[in-house]
Amino acid sequence: MKLSHLQRYVLGLGYAEKDKFGRGKILRFYDKVKRPPKLEDRVNIVTKSLERLIDRGFLIGYGMRTPKKWFIREIKLTAAGRKMARALQGKQVALPFK
Numbered sequence: 001m002k003l004s005h006l007q008r009y010v011l012g013l014g015y016a017e018k019d020k021f022g023r024g025k026i027l028r029f030y031d032k033v034k035r036p037p038k039l040e041d042r043v044n045i046v047t048k049s050l051e052r053l054i055d056r057g058f059l060i061g062y063g064m065r066t067p068k069k070w071f072i073r074e075i076k077l078t079a080a081g082r083k084m085a086r087a088l089q090g091k092q093v094a095l096p097f098k
Contacts, residue, residue, distance in 0.1 A: 001056075001084075005029075006049050008088055011058065014077035015085035020062065022074055026050075050075060058084055 003011070009029045013021060026046050030036040037045065050072055053059040058081035063073040077085065 007053055010053060011081060011085040011088060014081060020074040020076045
């Protein structure tokens with residue numbers, strides 16, 4: 001299954017936390033990027049990534065859900081998410097050769 005860098009980062013955070021954690025830690029993903037997107041775009045990107053991970057069964061989202069939108073405040077890994085995070089930590093990262 002293919003996951004984005006942000007989704008891998010979220011799974012890694014969840015594996016390290018071992019309990020619920022907030023969205024503020026996820027937004028730190030963009031501190032390392034040379035040209036990060038605007039803050040409004042970051043929030044939308046993180047929200048969509050979290051929703052996709054929830055739909056795949058890797059996360060549990062805590063917050064409010066309206067008929068049209070999620071308001072996710074905290075997240076937690078499921079058993080499948082822990083298994084995927086453990087598998088991701090075992091994989092070797094490709095070097096960025098040009």
